[in-house]
Amino acid sequence: MYRYAIEYLNEWFSRENRKPLIIRGARQVGKTTLIRLFAKRENIELIEVNMEDPQSFTSLLQNNQPQEIFELLALERKLTELQPDKTLIFFDEVQETPEIIPFLRYCYERSNSIRVICAGSLLEFSLGDSKTSFPVGRIEYMYLNPMSFDEYIHAVAGQGLYNKLTGFSISAPISAPIHTLLTQHFREYLICGGMPESVKAKAKGATILEIERIKSSIIESYSADFPKYTKYITHRPDTSLLLELFEKLPNFVGKKITYSKLSPTNTAAKVNKHIKHLEQALIVKKCMHTSAQYPPLKSGINEKIFKLIVLDVGLLQTQLGVSIADIKSSSDVNKLAKGELAEQYIGQQILALKPFFIKPQLYHWSRTAHGSEAEVDYLIEFNGNIYPLEVKAGTSNTMRSLKLLQIEKKFPIAFRFYSGEAKQEKQTVLINDNKFTYTLISLPHYACNQLKSVLEELNKPSQIKY
Structure with a gap:
């Protein structure tokens, strides 16, 4: 199904000055499906990481070295290399590992050629938690609602x-x-x-x-x-x-x-x-x-x-x-x-x-x-x-x-x-x-x-x- 938000994702993906993107929306408004539709339409390599499942890289988050984690994700999927203009890394259900949110700062500062998106069904609680270190000015948001009448x-x-x-x-x-x-x-x-x-x-x-x-x-x-x-x-x-x-x-x-x-x-x-x-x-x-x-x-x-x-x-x-x-x-x-x-x-x-x-x-x-x-x-x-x-x-x-x-x-x-x-x-x-x-x-x-x-x-x- 067509969503207007796909065009916004395309604009974000192509923009030189983009920042890691956090998609905000209620459970079941289609955040994950939107990412998959976008990647399929644009023929982009989608590395989808569900944080509800155990992940091998979580201990590496504190190192603040995105390239180290990106390389591991690629190797686990038998990819020889990541092509920045054709790769999208999608961390889903990130409220389960809120350390990813401050990690986005280093994605922007040290590995900005790799496109990164985060989402989560209860993500808003992590974003509102005073204990979560927040990378102000180094991320951007997209708000997703249910499908409009159009x-x-x-x-x-x-x-x-x-x-x-x-x-x-x-x-x-x-x-x-x-x-x-x-x-x-x-x-x-x-x-x-x-x-x-x-x-x-x-x-x-x-x-x-x-x-x-x-x-x-x-x-x-x-x-x-x-x-x-x-x-x-x-x-x-x-x-x-x-x-x-x-x-x-x-x-x-x-x-x-x-x-x-x-x-x-x-x-x-x-x-x-x-x-x-x-x-x-x-x-x-x-x-x-x-x-x-x-x-x-x-x-x-x-x-x-x-x-x-x-x-x-x-x-x-x-x-x-x-x-x-x-x-x-x-x-x-x-x-x-x-x-x-x-x-x-x-x-x-x-x-x-x-x-x-x-x-x-x-x-x-x-x-x-x-x-x-x-x-x-x-x-x-x-x-x-x-x-x-x-x-x-x-x-x-x-x-x-x-x-x-x-x-x-x-x-x-x-x-x-x-x-x-x-x-x-x-x-x-x-x-x-x-x-x-x-x-x-x-x-x-x-x-x-x-x-x-x-x-x-x-x-x-x-x-x-x-």
Whole structure:
């Protein structure tokens, strides 16, 4: 299956000033498979080293001589020599031998001609461990998420529909039949999700029952990892609380987190700490409130106000038990599961829009004033501007929270995602007896990955139409 990240790996591999690469992503998002696909496509000699297995070179790590270890790895595989431009050394599950992380410094300083990549299913715990010596400035990161909707379409629907989707334009709308087809695939994506194993099965014609089995197995694998956290975290987390949060958090997707509702028998501090552990494992993601009116969005965050999304919309559908028949037949996807599926989907696609070398973050806006509560689902920034994104049910005229935000911030363009076709309209709010008019762009859910190209289009004045 094609992943956009393959192109980033190719750019990294070819770059003269590259550094050893650490791929960061949750268990089963396809890190190992990605490396293998890349090596096969580019005809590269892949030396794959799984650190869960005993390795002969571990005692040599303290010598800080990469060439010594590389030579040993080559000899063990009956290779006479390593060709730097055609060789990739991949250390997998490196959390089992965290000494590899400081060793990367010497890979960069003494043997930079050999390309080195590291990954691990619980690697984030090693990266966050204060005991691990960290080679600052001598490594680089790549962040890998579940497959985006675009990648899903490429895998299950083929190049033709993929080309139609990625060629989406606000000025030349997709025809009604293709819109219907993409909407159908979008609803199927809500069921299948973007976990590579599920998508691969879907592409091969697996039944819904088989895909459900795969998703359930992935969910079980995450909870089975919780006892392992104690190996990597100094204060020994409460595995029963981790499981409790993991099972309850799907019901809180897109909602402001209240610790007492998540776990009434534990303190807020303890619950917060264990949510952070799930964050470290990359199976949940915070969406921070920000009051910023100008970029960067992070300049206005309030650490105490946040929502959460989970890793993948398909896993969420399974965890919530949302009816597959309802997903396929609902007239308004934004109403399903109190809006959680649609909000999860959009958040997941926003994360996939970030360049692979940037740690992705999500932001929203909320107001908690009594009697005037409001929330806009997401805020994004692009080319020096901030854009609100709404995923709520209802017509454009009933978007109360967005209007309250616009009274306060006056953003010239806003988006909403819904089940209809693309359209533009002007909306007006009254501010101290003065009118403020902004452009509301309504997009079908399936076009979320095209946000960047739509924004580039909208920056041309002639493209803003009413």
